Amino acid sequence: MTDPAPETQERPASLARHPARIVTRPVMRFQERIYLIEVWHGLVITSRHFFVNLWRHTRRAIGLVARAGAVTIQYPDDPAVVAKRGRTRHRLMKREDGTPRCVACMMCETVCPAKCIKIVAEESPDVMIEKRAKIFDIDMGLCVFCGYCVEACPEDAIRMDTGQVEMSSFNRQDMVWNMQELLGNKKKDPAANVPRL
């Protein structure tokens, strides 16, 4: 069961400046070529997994230990596990007095590659702050979760650290989150526009 030696090919001139990386085909030793020993090694590995996991499953089933024999997360039953650094659903931050930190500078809207942010600015009643957002909508159906808006924001007004990844809805307009929902002042109702059959 030996393969023929790979054919030597003339390298194209365009590759002349790059050093060639020569990949040598590993030579199989006798105990690898007869394959039976390797089969045995493979069987040892899979059998070890089988019996160790079976032992853990059994111990858990009779209530001895909490450790599971499988790494499966049964997602709709168990909550989704998202890494701490993962970019998840956006939220808008507030100042200490409760007003949104957003100054409607349009940086996030400009940098957004998916064009999912829509901001309408208005004059701020606070004389020290020039503008504030009148409308701040994010269309989660368009968002690609790149995190550029978080990087662009000079006021640390937008973050993507809610840990929430479940944003499905029954139609497209429900995918748009408005400012109050992003601030956390109003709970997003996922079934607001469910079509009645």
Added chain:
Amino acid sequence: MALTEPFWTFLKIAAAVGFGLNVAGLLGWVERKQSAVIQDRIGANRAEIFGFRVLGLFHPLADAIKMMTKEDFVPPEGMRLWHGMAPGLSLLFSMLCLAALPYGDKIVLGGHALSLQPLPLSAGLVFVLAMLSVGVHGVVMAGWSSGSAYSLIGGLRGAAQMISYEVALLTTLAGPLFLYGTLDLAEAVRWQAHSIGGIVPAWGIFLQPLAFILFMTAGAAETKRAPFDLPEGEAEIVGYFIEYSGMRFGMFLMNDFIESIVLAGLTTALFLGGWHVPGLAHLHLSQPVFALIGVGAFVVKVMAVLWLLMQIRWTLPRFRFDQLLDLGWKNLLPLAILNTLVTAWAVFLAGG
């Protein structure tokens, strides 16, 4: 004993086929769960009846319901009669093999000796191997009658594989048969009753270890299970049953499992001492109890071999077709002939 002989035989065959079909159904579950446990997963556990899930044991049931309610499609280019016959033919011949396996010794009740082997044939091994070979017809018939070039290629690939490994399988069995001196499976099991030096039971696996390995390899190839599942190639390469749907497709799957059971039964009878339990003869049990424990031992050994086949199936990657034929013709066959010659010489020297 008012049982007439034909009735008793019918009962035994029904029990054997029932055993085979039930275990084949169960093997679908074993396949899912064993692969899951090997790969640190949980495996199918969602099918439930009245809120009971029982480790996903209802999944084979759900499978059967799904297959039976699906459309049984015959391709317009296909030949309706042969297309419909092929899976039944495969399944019929595999199930006939089940009836010839030696499940247990004779049971003596009230002076009557009742054999626990459904079909006590004097050439049982030849019968089983013949029926296994006829399985090729189902494969080729399915490939040809589907009217598709792809399934025809799959069918021919299957035929090439099964006929190649048929040769290796039969040559391998010559060694053990020289030792046992019989083609009767029950007699072969009885031969393995004694022990070597009072310690090691005289099972085929200890006397013919090379033949055991060759037989398992060739047998796994014969049953078309991974790593030799080129005729099927579930998802990657098309097989002979791509034009099948519904329960006819399910019958091909079932056929594979039943062939696995037959192979495991043959391995148990020829190499693992059949119904014998080492040391049980010293307990002086009454004869019917002894025979029934033997049946249990046979089933346990069959299950162990099935476990090993399943473990191999989930360990090894699939062979390439040239590697497959190389393995069959250039490696298994010469080794089997060598084993036969050495065994014949040894039996001759021992004056057997």
